[in-house]
Amino acid sequence: MSLRRVRVKSSGDAAVANWVAEMVDRYPMPPRPFDRWLLIRRIVLSKDTLFLSALGTVLVAVAVWGLVSGAVDTRTFGGFLAFSGFIFGLGGGALLLFSPLVYFRRVARALEQGVLVQAEVMSTKIGHTRPQGREEAAGERLVQHPLGPFRAPFRFSYVPWLSQMHQGSIMHVLVHPEKHKILWELGMAGTSSGRSTAALQRLIG
Numbered sequence: 001m002s003l004r005r006v007r008v009k010s011s012g013d014a015a016v017a018n019w020v021a022e023m024v025d026r027y028p029m030p031p032r033p034f035d036r037w038l039l040i041r042r043i044v045l046s047k048d049t050l051f052l053s054a055l056g057t058v059l060v061a062v063a064v065w066g067l068v069s070g071a072v073d074t075r076t077f078g079g080f081l082a083f084s085g086f087i088f089g090l091g092g093g094a095l096l097l098f099s100p101l102v103y104f105r106r107v108a109r110a111l112e113q114g115v116l117v118q119a120e121v122m123s124t125k126i127g128h129t130r131p132q133g134r135e136e137a138a139g140e141r142l143v144q145h146p147l148g149p150f151r152a153p154f155r156f157s158y159v160p161w162l163s164q165m166h167q168g169s170i171m172h173v174l175v176h177p178e179k180h181k182i183l184w185e186l187g188m189a190g191t192s193s194g195r196s197t198a199a200l201q202r203l204i205g
Contacts, residue, residue, distance in 0.1 A: 013046040014160075016107060021186050023111055024174070031112045040104060049100045056096025063089030110184035114174025118189075119143040119152070119182075121169040126162065134158065137165045143173060143182065150180040161188040 019042060023032055043049055063086045124139030136157040143152050156162060165188065172186035 013043075013048045015046055016042055016103075017185070017187075020107060020111065020184060024114075024116060024186060028116055030114055030177070034108075034111055036108065039107060040100075043100050043104050043107070049103070052096045052099055056093040056099075059089040059093030059096065061093075063087075063093060107184075110174045113177060114183045115146060115177050116186075117144045117146070117173060117175055119171040119173050121165060121167055121171065122151070123167060124165050124169075126165065129157075135162060137162050139165070141171060143175065143180075145175050145180055146177070147180070152182055156185075159187070164188050 016039075019039075023034055027033065044053075119141040121139060121141045124137055126135065126137045128134065129136050134157050136155065138153070138155040140151055140153050142149050156165075170189040172189060173182050174184040174186065175182055
């Protein structure tokens with residue numbers, strides 16, 4: 001059996017991740033009913049979104065101010081630099097402002113389609129990215145997908161269960177029903193962010 005290797009992203013804001021875990025506990029099988037407006041409010045009011053939205057607003061405001069003030073004039077070198085800054089500020093700001101919508105779609109897709117499965121940690125290394133930097137865990141796990149197991153690398157930081165990761169640890173993830181793709185990280189089995197243990201036991205039992 002060939003085991004595919006895929007990339008996976010972290011699950012973002014902890015409050016939203018905990019809410020997703022609660023929804024999976026309540027509704028182990030997809031599609032899961034959930035209040036879309038409640039999810040939007042949780043995402044919009046999360047500290048990550050508030051920071052990104054504020055930064056995006058500043059970038060767009062600075063870009064618009066540069067355009068209105070007449071500093072953007074491509075006929076001069078300084079004006080060309082100002083124009084480049086305008087494009088960067090407007091584009092980067094717009095991406096940050098629209099990032100909550102992208103995050104909402106990702107969470108909604110995980111709840112609607114994600115199949116709850118286990119993933120066993122095959123190897124892991126925990127350390128710091130640089131001296132005095134954040135602690136990070138990286139390695140590989142074997143995901144038990146309904147279509148067949150596949151290997152998936154991981155890299156985590158800023159998660160409360162980081163120190164619990166070791167070879168043989170069991171993680172819970174939501175996977176795409178028809179692809180070898182992880183849609184959402186639920187955390188380690190038995191942790192507050194990985195409380196889908198009971199839901200998975202109900203499915204197995």
